[in-house]
Amino acid sequence: MTTSHSLSRRTLLTAGAGLVLGAILPVGRSLLAQAPKPPSPVIDPNAFLRIASDNTVTVLCKHLEFGQGPMTGLATLVADELDADWSQMRGAEAPANAALYANLEYAPLQMTGGSSATSNSYEQMRKVGAAARAMLVAAAADAWGVPEAEIGVVKGVISHAKTGRSAQFGAFADAAGKLPVPENPRLKDPSTFTLIGRENVVKRLDTPDKIRGNAVFTMDLHVPGMLTAVIARPPLFGAKLVSVDDAAARGVKGVIDIKILPMGVAIYADATWPAIKARRLLNAVWDDSSAEKRSTEQMLDELRAKAATPGRVANEHGDPARAMTGAARVVETEYLFPHLAHSPMEPLDGLMVWDGTRIRARLGSQAPTLDQGQISQIFGVTADKVDIEVVIAGGSFGRRPDIGNDFVAELAHATKAIGQNRPVKLVWTREDDIQAGFYRPLVAHKLRAAVDGRRIVGWSNTIAGQSFLVGSIVEGFMKDGVDPMLVEGASELPYELPNFRCDFHIVNLGVPTTSFRSVGSTHTTYATECFMDELLQLMGKDPVAGRLELITKSPRHAGVLKAVAELAAWTGPKVGNDRGRGVAVAKAFNTYIAQIAEVSVGANGEPRVHKVWCAVDCGVVVNPDIVRAQVEGGIGFGLGHILYAEVPIKDGRVVPKNFDQYRSLRINEMPEITVEIVASSEKPTGVGELGVPCIGPAVANALAALGRERPRRLPMLRVAFA
Helix, strand or coil, rough: CCCCCCCCCHHHCCCEEEEEECCCCEEEEECCCCCCCCCCCCCCCCCCCEEEECCCCCEEEECCCCEEEEEHHHHHHHHHCCCCCCCEEEECCCCHHHHHHHHCCCCCCCCCCCCHHHHHHHHHHHHHHHHHHHHHHHHHHHHHCCCHHHEECCCCCEEECCCEEEEHHHHHHHHHCCCCCCCCCCCCCCHHHCCCCCCCCCCCCHHHHHHHCCCHHHHHCCCCEEEEEECCCCCCCEEEEEEEEEEEHCCCCCEEEEECCCCCCEEEEEHHHHHHHHHHHHHHEECCCCCCCCCCHHHHHHHHHHHCCCEEEEEECCCCHHHHHHCCCEEEEEEEEEEEECCCCCCEEEEEECCCCEEEEEEEECCCCHHHHHHHHHHHHCCHHHEEEEEEEEEECCCCCCCCCHHHHHHHHHCCCCCCCCEEEEEEHHHHHCCCCCCEEEEEEEEEEEECCEEEEEEEEEEEEECCCCCCCHHCCCCCCEEEEEEHCCCCCCCCCCCCEEEEECCCCCCCCCCCCCCHHHHHHHHHHHHHHHHHHHCCHHHHHHHHHCCCCCHHHHHHHHHHHHHCCCCCCECCCCCCEEEEEEEECEEEEEEEEEEEECCCCCCCEEEEEEEEECCCCCCCCHHEEEEEEEHHHHHHHHHCCCCEEEEEEECCCCCCCCCCCCHHCEEEEEEEECCCCCCCCCCCCCCHHHHHHHHHHHHHCCCCCCCECCCCCCCCCC
16 A cells, blocks of 8 residues: 655646546535635546556545545545545645635635545545446446346446456456446445445555655755755744844855745755754844734733733623522632644645746645645736645644735745745744644633532523734634634533523734644633533532533433543542542534543642543544544644643743743653544544643542642643743
8 A cells, every 4th residue: 555645636637547536516505604606516637537548546635635534535535435444545636726626614615624534534534445336337337248237246347247257447447448337336335335424444545655754844845956945934923124134144155145025035955954054143133113012921811901801702692690600609710821823844835836827836825726826826817827736744733824915925935935936834833833833722611600509501602802803814713803713612502501601702922823733622621621620529529420410401411421530430529549530522523522631630730641541423534544643643632732732932932932932741651542434324523633732631530539629720730931
């Protein structure tokens, strides 16, 4: 099993005989209010599938592969309907072409995000495989002079039992490619699946090349005449360049040129190190009169003050204010969440060349449609003059969909400034990644609850935080002035509460922000699940039973909660051996998840997470192994961030520079994890972000079971920076 990362659309069109097949189903409801109507459904013979004369089956993946598994997942859907043998399957990234490769949940955008790769592709890619099978069968039946109904296909072999004839796909690929594409091929009954949902059958397509070092990421790209560029950016967010003395920088051996760009100063060199060295020698003067000069504490004070006042309503029912007035007890608390850096292992980078007419880019693009739009505007051309070859990426966690107009715009400006036919590779260092933004928004929650005896009769949650949608190129995701990314996970709870209100304030701070893995649920689930646990503890109720008592209309929430309790053999939050257990449940991206964490506190006062049990309901499962891997990885990612990670800002300057200060989870700190996938016949939903939301509150609630206070401000282990 191998993955071809150099297979471009041009390669497909010129690569020998074989069957090429594609299909687009009717696009789904657009979530971008300002977006144009999605394209009409089309069938393009070169869109998704190539069956070559050597029997290999290459599936073009319309979603960026950055470790979460869509290349394997989409190929699984095709292979099962095609009745291919898994050893035949190959994967490659699809190029930028929204007319062919739109995300059907976010049409008309070609985009990877929202844990939507499987859910939007499930029926579409099954139809691609089924249509290809039908065409191969028709070609074989014609060649052998037998009825199509008598032809069978098993593990990549086409056969006719009555005559004893058989052949592999390659024998009929050329003939099948000349046949009309069936518009509505018959799909398998799920009970006959041989690959979809099967355990230990499908191995990841991208893993062998990564293990051998053969996988090509953008950082690996080198072309003749390529210049490496780094950008000197302002030391304060919002500062503007006044002047620059670049004499010393130009004296560095290997430096080719230095250009002033709208966002800073670009240094071009024949290699990375000369460019970095020269950047350090620049003497730049910045105008910081309009820059953000406050520290994190001052910005948090503004958020806390806002959260203490009523905001714009995101969702409300009953009369929470009246419930608070008449209740026997009102409980109040607040939770504060820091800026977070994404810090994927491969920092931002990209390669671009301009020939005066067309722009060609190669990068790990998570949203090719948005990137094409930015690039075309900068060069003053139409989007069809921008070709993007999507290259696999080394992680993202919400950073690579460039909705903030930063790294793709930098690459385009740098390429345009140096002139025609000069390939430019823009490189971000780790220090750039952590210090130059964009971050998970700074957020404050103010929660109040009215309690009468053993009943919660009122609930109020005011959220104050930054919005990365407002003013961005995807502002159309706003709904009637409500930022769904800010309030998701808080505006709708699984619990039946007679009086409920969730409102919010969007606060404009001078620190740039963007999406983060699990988006709003990174903070809303922590705040709401910690607060719910606090209330249940106050009322003397078991954390699991108390939640189930309130979950009366969401059987899938209840299902994962019961499943994880059974998995962990739950008998209560205290388990002896100086360990406590905490629980949390959530829904994000239409997937349901519950977790239980077993925690102790060391002599140094630091939490130690020993075990995590998790139950997930993501509908029909395509690749169980990938589901578990994604949930496990999400738990580790989330745990590291709630324990250690923050990007503190002092007098407008980002303090941490690298991993020595931006701390994450270490391998010896990874807990033992058990994941149970709840059987479901519902439509498939995503899991790429789902391990993150529940781990924080599960740990916090376990600490409370040990008599410790639930951390009200994250990270749990804060470091005093000089």
